């Protein structure tokens with residue numbers, strides 16, 4: 385298991401004593417390497433400093449995280465701190481061709497990220513889906529105040545899935561007009577803390593101690609269930625937001641989601657136990673040994689102690705995490721809505737026989753000018769969503785407006801939707817569309833109670849809708865997209881342009897970023913096509 389890196393801990397402790405923010409500096413040389421992560425198949429992957437997995441990043445609330453990136457790939461790259469709001473630093477969000485141009489091959493670029501939110505996050509590539517090929521690692525920001533539940537030790541559990549083919553090769557099949565859509569399913573392997581889930585390192589428990597397990601699902605397509613039979617989990621955090629402690633038997637995490645749960649060790653070391661990590665997708669055919677894939681590791685109280693096992697329980701009797709039942713610890717009241725966006729996730733076959741995914745009428749495609757640059761340079765016109773180009777699916781919000789998103793998913797695929805720059809209030813789930821099984825029990829409408837939980841990635845299950853709300857209090861351009869990379873690459877994304885008038889007054893794009901774009905011939909001003917006004921000549925055509 386990953387423990388806090390000693391060096392980072394010392395820096396953080398010192399900064400606490402002195403009451404000063406520390407600068408946590410990492411040098412990341414992003415490059416290709418050949419690895420066999422499943423234990424069977426060597427393939428090209430993307431790592432950092434010649435390593436995969438590469439170490440998680442640790443900071444303490446108030447620190448500044450400095451990541452000096454060198455790009456050793458043959459394609460542009462960028463990195464995104466998933467869940468970090470980037471308040472006042474929208475240009476550090478790392479969304480490729482949205483808030484920055486990519487870092488070109490051979491060049492360096494420095495991210496300065498204010499670690500002003502405690503919690504469990506992750507940092508991943510956000511250019512050409514490089515996260516799927518390995519460019520991803522957890523980010524833990526320790527709180528300076530005591531947690532809601534006291535605990536003795538932090539344990540990080542990162543979960544990933546791994547494909548034997550590179551993402552670009554899988555996408556070639558998805559977007560090939562000659563291959564029937566969808567192509568045959570892939571059955572990825574599960575990784576726990578970066579290694580094959582069958583070979584995971586034991587988690588050591590000392591009798592009577594309390595552990596905060598930080599569980600991160602960095603997978604690009606599939607879900608994980610995580611449990612420690614014989615122990616209960618008290619959820620205290622979802623996606624960086626503290627919750628009122630809530631007891632469950634296990635955690636169910638969609639792609640991009642995180643939970644922290646406090647586990648109290650038993651009083652004796654008479655037995656060891658097992659933990660379970662199950663990689664699954666309910667839209668991939670059930671195939672024994674392939675989907676789901678069951679992984680087990682050891683909870684070791686005493687080396688050599690007998691392992692206490694439990695009869696396989698009926699999954700329905702097991703209480704899994706459910707964010708509609710969580711309550712935000714800070715008791716933020718329900719936001720009152722100014723603007724409602726109601727969208728239906730769908731896929732459409734276009735005239736070129738290619739199937740693309742749609743959230744808002746047209747599949748998303750980045751414009752020629754990253755929309756953050758348009759928001760900075762279009763003056764008053766930046767408040768008009770048309771200037772960003774139709775494929776940017778830009779929606780302008782005024783400062784302080786509250787948006788409600790109602791996302792319908794009348795299909796057999798679950799989706800995990802992520803918004804940059806914010807955490808949503810999750811307020812309601814209910815039925816959408818007609819499930820294929822006429823005998824299936826009806827899907828109930830379920831609403832939050834008391835204080836809605838907030839999180840940055842919510843799941844819209846198959847044949848459900850989800851309702852979420854957020855306040856436009858963070859000037860910038862923020863992507864809202866499916867965190868399942870195949871869907872994202874098929875166009876399942878939109879952008880929110882938030883308070884561009886305020887953005888223009890309060891923030892300045894670093895010159896180094898503009899220079900980096902100019903060296904690649906990427907225009908950094910004007911509308912989505914790099915022109916003035918509403919002239920969008922030069923943008924690629926919208927698919928028919």
Ligand SMILES: [Cu+2]
Pocket residue numbers: 798799800866867868871872876
């Ligand atoms: Cu999706």
